[in-house]
Amino acid sequence: DVKVTQSSRYLVKRTGEKVFLECVQDMDHENMFWYRQDPGLGLRLIYFSYDVKMKEKGDIPEGYSVSREKKERFSLILESASTNQTSMYLCASSLMADLAKNIQYFGAGTRLSVL
Amino acid sequence: GQNIDQPTEMTATEGAIVQINCTYQTSGFNGLFWYQQHAGEAPTFLSYNVLDGLEEKGRFSSFLSRSKGYSYLLLKELQMKDSASYLCAVLDSNYQLIWGAGTKLIIKP
Numbered sequence: 001d002v003k004v005t006q007s008s009r010y011l012v013k014r015t016g017e018k019v020f021l022e023c024v025q026d027m028d029h030e031n032m033f034w035y036r037q038d039p040g041l042g043l044r045l046i047y048f049s050y051d052v053k054m055k056e057k058g059d060i061p062e063g064y065s066v067s068r069e070k071k072e073r074f075s076l077i078l079e080s081a082s083t084n085q086t087s088m089y090l091c092a093s094s095l096m097a098d099l100a101k102n103i104q105y106f107g108a109g110t111r112l113s114v115l
Numbered sequence: 116g117q118n119i120d121q122p123t124e125m126t127a128t129e130g131a132i133v134q135i136n137c138t139y140q141t142s143g144f145n146g147l148f149w150y151q152q153h154a155g156e157a158p159t160f161l162s163y164n165v166l167d168g169l170e171e172k173g174r175f176s177s178f179l180s181r182s183k184g185y186s187y188l189l190l191k192e193l194q195m196k197d198s199a200s201y202l203c204a205v206l207d208s209n210y211q212l213i214w215g216a217g218t219k220l221i222i223k224p
Contacts, residue, residue: 004157042119042214043158043202058211090157102206103148106157 003027006091006107013114019078021110023091030096032074033104034058034066037088049074050096081114088112117141119215121203126221127193135188135201135218143208149177149188150202152217158202162188190220198222 007022025032031050035043035058045058047066055066063085067075074093078085088111092104118140127133139147146165150158164170164179164186176189190197203215 040123040216042216043204043212044214045211102146102210102212103160103163104212106159108155108157 004091004093004105004107006089006110008110009108011110011112013078013081013112015082015114017078017081017114019081019112019114021076021078021089021091021112023074023076023107024072025074025091025093025105026072027093027095027105028071029093029105030071031094031102032068033092033094034064034074034076035090035092036060037090037109043090046076081112083114086112086114117205117207117213119203119205119213121201121215121218123216124219124221126223127190129193129195129222129224131193132189132191133193133220135190135203135220137186137188137203137215139184139186139203139205139213139215141205141207141213144181145206145208145210147177147179147186148204148206148212149186150204152200152202154199161201193222195222195224 004025033048034046049055049068065077090109091107094104121137149161152158162177169178174191179186200217200219202217204212
């Protein structure tokens with residue numbers, strides 16, 4: 001079974017703090033994604049990566065950055081957290097060979113509260 | 116713009132059948148997905164349709180009409196564990212997933 005692990009289920013941070021959200025997958029997937037999920041909205045793509053050291057902006061990259069130093073790990077960074085970044089953050093991975101079908105496997109999510 | 120519409124919430128009775136609809140307007144189409152998400156858990160893949168018609172997988176079936184920009188997820192013999200949110204997503208021309216807001220399905224005994 002594919003396993004996508006997010007380092008924290010719940011985080012509480014203060015405005016202006018630098019926040020790191022970590023995601024690790026154990027199935028050698030090339031593609032990794034970061035989404036945020038807010039009530040009443042669909043999943044919104046923040047950043048994605050198709051390879052190590054490669055990153056692409058998604059629909060809402062402002063205020064975020066990412067790091068992919070190893071194939072299995074994809075980190076989301078909030079350089080200076082703001083209250084409007086309070087959300088559920090979901091990490092996902094998929095196989096490059098499956099790009100056309102793009103079945104994504106998700107972590108359980110990190111619920112971030114910025115006070 | 117790109118848009119996926121699905122009902123916000125539905126209620127059904129244990130043992131019954133429920134149909135969750137999804138309509139979409141996207142830049143291109145490379146497939147439609149349904150995911151299930153229990154509260155506080157990860158979304159999990161349920162089905163994928165790229166051609167018109169019905170795909171059946173046990174108690175769950177998914178239907179697609181590309182000409183109408185329409186899909187539905189059909190759940191039969193509902194069980195309490197089917198209480199969850201059901202997310203519709205379309206793979207657009209850039210192979211990016213566009214997500215609906217999800218339908219919260221409440222199953223009553």
